[in-house]
Amino acid sequence: xxxxxxxxxxxxxxxxxxxxxxxxxxxxxxxxxxxxxxxxxxxxxxxxxxxxxxxxxxxxxxxxxxxxxxxxxxxxxxxxxxxxxxxxxxxxxxxxxxxxxxxxxxxxxxxxxxxxxxxxxxxxxxxxxxxxxxxxxxxxxxxxxxxxxx
Amino acid sequence: xxxxxxxxxxxxxxxxxxxxxxxxxxxxxxxxxxxxxxxxxxxxxxxxxxxxxxxxxxxxxxxxxxxxxxxxxxxxxxxxxxxxxxxxxxxxxxxxxxxxxxxxxxxxxxxxxxxxxxxxxxxxxxxxxxxxxxxxxxxxxxxxxxxxxxxxxx
Amino acid sequence: xxxxxxxxxxxxxxxxxxxxxxxxxxxxxxxxxxxxxxxxxxxxxxxxxxxxxxxxxxxxxxxxxxxxxxxxxxxxxxxxxxxxxxxxxxxxxxxxxxxxxxxxxxxxxxxxxxxxxxxxxxxxxxxxxxxxxxxxxxxxxxxxxxxxxxxxxxxxxxxxxxxxxxxxxxxxxxxxxxxxxxxxxxxxxxxxxxxxxxxxxxxxxxxxxxxxxxxxxxxxxxxxxxxxxxxxxxxxxxxxxxxxxxxxxxxxxxxxxxxxxxxxxxxxxxxxxxxxxxxxxxxxxxxxxxxxxxxxxxxxxxxxxxxxxxxxxxxxxxxxxxxxxxxxxxxxxxxxxxxxxxxxxxxxxxxxxxxxxxxxxxxxxxxxxxxxxxxxxxxxxxxxxxxxxxxxxxxxxxxxxxxxxxxxxxxx
Numbered sequence: 001x002x003x004x005x006x007x008x009x010x011x012x013x014x015x016x017x018x019x020x021x022x023x024x025x026x027x028x029x030x031x032x033x034x035x036x037x038x039x040x041x042x043x044x045x046x047x048x049x050x051x052x053x054x055x056x057x058x059x060x061x062x063x064x065x066x067x068x069x070x071x072x073x074x075x076x077x078x079x080x081x082x083x084x085x086x087x088x089x090x091x092x093x094x095x096x097x098x099x100x101x102x103x104x105x106x107x108x109x110x111x112x113x114x115x116x117x118x119x120x121x122x123x124x125x126x127x128x129x130x131x132x133x134x135x136x137x138x139x140x141x142x143x144x145x146x147x148x149x150x
Numbered sequence: 151x152x153x154x155x156x157x158x159x160x161x162x163x164x165x166x167x168x169x170x171x172x173x174x175x176x177x178x179x180x181x182x183x184x185x186x187x188x189x190x191x192x193x194x195x196x197x198x199x200x201x202x203x204x205x206x207x208x209x210x211x212x213x214x215x216x217x218x219x220x221x222x223x224x225x226x227x228x229x230x231x232x233x234x235x236x237x238x239x240x241x242x243x244x245x246x247x248x249x250x251x252x253x254x255x256x257x258x259x260x261x262x263x264x265x266x267x268x269x270x271x272x273x274x275x276x277x278x279x280x281x282x283x284x285x286x287x288x289x290x291x292x293x294x295x296x297x298x299x300x301x302x303x304x
Numbered sequence: 305x306x307x308x309x310x311x312x313x314x315x316x317x318x319x320x321x322x323x324x325x326x327x328x329x330x331x332x333x334x335x336x337x338x339x340x341x342x343x344x345x346x347x348x349x350x351x352x353x354x355x356x357x358x359x360x361x362x363x364x365x366x367x368x369x370x371x372x373x374x375x376x377x378x379x380x381x382x383x384x385x386x387x388x389x390x391x392x393x394x395x396x397x398x399x400x401x402x403x404x405x406x407x408x409x410x411x412x413x414x415x416x417x418x419x420x421x422x423x424x425x426x427x428x429x430x431x432x433x434x435x436x437x438x439x440x441x442x443x444x445x446x447x448x449x450x451x452x453x454x455x456x457x458x459x460x461x462x463x464x465x466x467x468x469x470x471x472x473x474x475x476x477x478x479x480x481x482x483x484x485x486x487x488x489x490x491x492x493x494x495x496x497x498x499x500x501x502x503x504x505x506x507x508x509x510x511x512x513x514x515x516x517x518x519x520x521x522x523x524x525x526x527x528x529x530x531x532x533x534x535x536x537x538x539x540x541x542x543x544x545x546x547x548x549x550x551x552x553x554x555x556x557x558x559x560x561x562x563x564x565x566x567x568x569x570x571x572x573x574x575x576x577x578x579x580x581x582x583x584x585x586x587x588x589x590x591x592x593x594x595x596x597x598x599x600x601x602x603x604x605x606x607x608x609x610x611x612x613x614x615x616x617x618x619x620x621x622x623x624x625x626x627x628x629x630x631x632x633x634x635x636x637x638x639x640x641x642x643x644x645x646x647x648x649x650x651x652x653x654x655x656x657x658x659x660x661x662x663x664x665x666x667x668x669x670x671x672x673x674x675x676x677x678x679x680x681x682x683x684x685x686x687x688x689x690x691x692x693x694x695x696x697x698x699x700x701x702x703x704x705x706x707x708x709x710x711x712x713x714x715x716x
Contacts, residue, residue, distance in 0.1 A: 010248055012168060012255045013262055015226040020216070025227070032229025033163070042155040043325050045236035045246075046229075050322035053421040065389030066421040067317025074320075092362065093254045093345065096247030099363030100317065101394065123258055130261030131268045138269065243312075243339025247366060253345040 002144045005082035005111060008094035008104075009075065013123075014086055017134065021141040026082050028097035031074035048073070060106060071103040076110075084144050085111045086137060087120045117144065159231040163208050167199040167215055168252075170259045171222035179218065186214045193232040197252075198223075200232040221266040224259065309336040309436040312381035314370050314402060316363040317389040323423045327387065330428035334436045341370040341379040357401060364388075364398045371402045375409045382439035385432070386416040404662060407565070407573050413438040414573045416660060431576060434533035438570055444711045445538060445570050448547045452508045452713045455496065456705030457489055457524065458532070459516030462558030462585065463672060466492035467702035468500040468507070469710075476500030477699055485516040486523050493524075509712040511535070511705030515559075527712035532701050533574050537566045539704025540668045543694035550664035554653065554683065554691075555671040555700065558585045561653050565661040575660040584649070585673045587621050591645040594628060595638050599676070602642055606678025609639030611647035624648060643678055650682035658687070668692045670700035 002023045006014035009028040018025035035047035043049040048070050056069025059076045074097070087108065091098070098104060111118060119140040124130040169179045180194040183201070190203035190211045199215075201208055216223055230237050237246050311331055318324045331338045343351075343366075351369035352358075359365060367386075373379045386403055388395030396418065403416045415431045417423075438445065450472045458465040460482060466489070468476035478495030480488045497503060511528035512521040513535040521529035532555075540553040553564040561584060564574040592602040614636050616627045624645075631641050667689055669680055674697045684691045696703060 008251070010251050012166070012224055012226045012252055013258065016224040017262075019225060027227060029227035029229040033227070036229055036231075036234075037157045037160045037162075039157055040155050042153040043322055044328070045242075045324060046319050047155065048320055048322050050421040052320075052322055063391060065317065065392040065395075066321035066323075066419070067389040067392070068320075070317075070320035070322060070421070092360075093348070093365075094251045095362045095366055096251065096319075098251065099247055099361060099366065100320075101360035101362075102392070124261040124265070125258075127261055127264040127268075130258075130263075130265035131272075132265075134262060134265030134269055239342070244342030244370075245344075247363065250345045250348065250366070251362075 002083040002141075003081055004141070004144075005079060005085040005116075007085065007087040007107065007111070008091040008098045009078075009107075010094055010096065010098050011088065011091070014088065014137075017137050018086065018141065021138055023084075023141055023144065026078045028074065031078060032097070035074075059110070065102070067100055068103045068106065071097065071100060072106065075103070075107050079107065079110050079114065082111070082114070082116055084117045084140075085119070086140065087111065087118060088123055089120055090122045159202065161204070162202050162231065163205045164200055164202040164228040164231050165208060165212060166197075166226045166228050167201060167212070168224045168226070168256075168259075169198040169219070169222060170224070170256070170263065171219050174219055174222065179215070179223075182218060183211065183215050186211060191232070197256075200228065202231055221263045221270075224262075306335070306440065309334075309382045309439045310380070311336050311338050311383045311385050311432070311435060312341050312370065312374055312379065313338045313385050313387070314341075314367045315385070315387040316361060316367055316395050316398075317392070318387055318419060321389060321419060321421045321423075323419050323421065326423055326425040326428060327385070329425035330432040331385075333425065333429060334433045336383075336432060336436045338385070339381075341373045341381070343369050343373050343379075347373065355405075357398065359394055359398055361394055364395060367398055367402060371406055374412060375406055381412060383435035384412050384414045385435065386414060388418055390418040390420045392418075400660065403573055403660070407662065413571060416573070416575065417577075430531045430533065431574075433531040434571060434574065437530060437534045441534075442570065444708060445534060446568075447538075447708060447711050448542070448569070449710075450707045451710045453502065453506050454509045454511070454706045454709040454713070455493065455507045456511045456513070456702035456707070456709060457493060457520055457526075458535075458699070458701030458705065459485055459489055459512065459514040459520050460558060460672075460701070461515050462589075464488040464492045464514075464516070465699050465702040466496040467696075467699045467706050468496045468502060469703070469706040470500070470502075474696055474699075474703065476502065477696070477702075479698070482516070485519050489516070489520045489523070509709040511709030511712075513701045513705045526709075528705065528709045530705065530708065533562060533564060533571055533576065535704035535708065536562065536670060536700050537564050537571045537574075537704075538569050538708060539700040539702075540670045540694065540697075541566060541569045542707055543670075543696055543700070543703060544666065544668045544692050545694075546666055546668070546692075552661065552663050552665070552667045554658075554667060554669050556585055556649065556653055556669075556673040556679070557671055558589075560584065561657055563653070563657040563661050565664065573661050575657045577657065585671075587624055587649055588645060588673065588676060588679065590621070590625060591628060591642065594625070594632075595642060597638075597642075603646075603676035603678045603680075605639055606642035606646045606676070607681060609637060609641070609643035609678075611640065611643035611682065613637075613640040614644035616641075616644040616648045643682075646676065646678035647682040647685075650679060650686055654683070654686045663687060663689075665689055666692045668694065670694070670697045672698045674698065 476499035478492035
């Protein structure tokens with residue numbers, strides 16, 4: 001079972017398919033869950049405290065807006081942990097954790113830099129594309145097991 | 151105003167279960183899931199369920215639930231426990247941003263359903279399809295451009 | 305207890321900057337509640353299309369859609385808070401355009417702010433208080449005439465001012481540097497009463513404003529304790545005799561600056577801030593000290609100089625002071641340096657704040673710095689307009705407080 005970063009990290013479809021085909025999806029929920037379940041200073045709604053953008057300095061310089069650094073504090077460790085990634089490149093309407101285009105650019109760059117196997121594709125818009133979409137993801141994920149990257 | 155935060159549901163996982171099926175309503179799904187719950191907390195929602203419990207128990211239950219209707223049930227991790235006031239629509243005055251993201255993907259679920267069903271049928275016979283990649287428009291050949299300009303000018 | 309004021313939040317990034325709680329806290333402390341206008345995905349797609357600003361970030365699209373829902377009346381609110389990450393260009397464009405759009409197409413008061421992870425509820429408090437005041441006290445803010453005998457006290461970061469008013473006339477004024485908040489206020493009040501020939505017992509209602517408003521408000525048993533944004537707007541248009549229609553109020557204070565777009569005496573949009581003390585009255589005080597003149601002499605001195613002869617950038621008070629020292633060392637005249645300092649402060653306010661509101665004439669300058677004629681001149685040059693400095697402009701907060709306080713006489 002490989003740890004597979006999903007992009008958009010909030011995607012229901014990718015989270016489902018990665019788990020369905022036997023791997024562990026790494027998405028935003030895992031980062032949020034960790035914070036929600038850790039005691040500390042009260043910082044609703046996401047339990048992201050002002051300390052998080054400072055931790056985000058590991059991934060982006062101080063002149064990068066706090067919202068980018070705060071988000072990177074969630075995604076950075078997940079990207080480091082990932083053994084593969086599935087990326088949907090036309091995820092233009094993913095809000096909240098994925099709602100900042102600059103963060104999204106940095107996430108994609110970090111994934112591509114990391115050297116892990118990556119599948120990039122677009123959302124299906126017809127039934128036949130649906131078949132291709134699912135097949136491509138299944139093939140990619142099956143290959144992870146066979147190749148032993150996991 | 152710094153206040154301490156004491157988390158609830160520590161060590162649990164919560165998952166969304168979405169059902170997008172002509173033959174099963176969220177209510178029916180909930181009824182069948184309750185029978186197999188074995189201590190996992192189940193909350194019915196307008197789109198399906200939220201299940202919360204020990205990671206292993208939740209995984210087991212999810213496996214059972216998926217088997218009800220594999221191509222029409224979709225599962226996703228959730229960071230918050232069910233009914234958390236920080237994410238509740240009533241408290242925020244509106245849907246949390248993540249809900250709109252789900253809305254975006256709901257529209258596509260039928261293609262995924264079709265993909266899953268079709269893939270099950272084609273298994274072993276059809277050649278594996280390639281991932282759809284957005285085609286780039288081919289650049290106009292420079293000689294062709296020159297021809298076009300000359301045609302316009304004459 | 306009155307209904308909570310409902311403030312619609314249009315934002316990108318506060319949850320991820322760790323400052324959403326600060327926004328909640330600031331709202332709660334003025335008995336307001338934050339909410340997020342409810343819309344569906346289809347609304348977002350439609351709204352972004354109609355608005356015509358093609359941004360990449362989905363949360364900015366959400367902001368636009370929520371803003372549109374407010375303007376179109378699909379969602380009810382008493383005020384709007386627009387917040388985005390400091391240093392984000394994409395968000396700054398959306399923040400400004402939305403602020404302008406809401407201002408022009410609705411009567412909702414709007415405050416916009418760009419935050420960092422260091423933003424605290426204290427920083428947001430005055431802005432949030434002004435939003436709720438405008439929503440709650442429209443009737444009070446509509447008052448155009450002072451009646452009876454009232455007193456206003458403005459406890460500012462540099463100076464404390466007191467004014468006694470009687471039958472729509474200023475009959476006494478007092479002014480003291482702020483050292484100990486209550487003591488300075490006592491002195492200013494004593495002077496104002498003496499000048500008016502009245503005693504504390506004659507005063508029928510008291511209003512307080514400024515940083516020390518809560519402390520002195522309690523001390524004097526004030527009828528009205530009010531932040532300086534609404535009070536100064538009111539005071540400015542009252543003193544300038546321009547209570548109806550549009551106006552712009554600029555107040556360059558000792559610690560921060562206010563730029564307020566006013567309609568019929570009520571703030572529409574406003575900004576308050578100053579990234580650094582470089583763009584404030586504090587820098588001019590330092591300049592005067594370094595030039596060996598009293599602050600009251602800085603203005604006339606500046607009028608005799610040519611600012612453009614001296615390079616100066618007071619974005620930061622340290623750098624500003626550095627260029628001041630360098631210029632003097634290089635042989636620049638004191639007049640030129642004074643003029644350059646005035647120009648630099650005006651330029652900073654122009655660049656950092658006046659871009660966030662819509663400038664409508666008349667432009668009224670108030671507060672202690674409005675007496676520095678070199679600064680007023682520099683601002684007029686930048687805005688290409690004749691700046692109005694009303695009489696008693698340095699007492700603006702105290703006058704506004706005294707005026708509004710008269711609404712509390714006879715249980716009004």
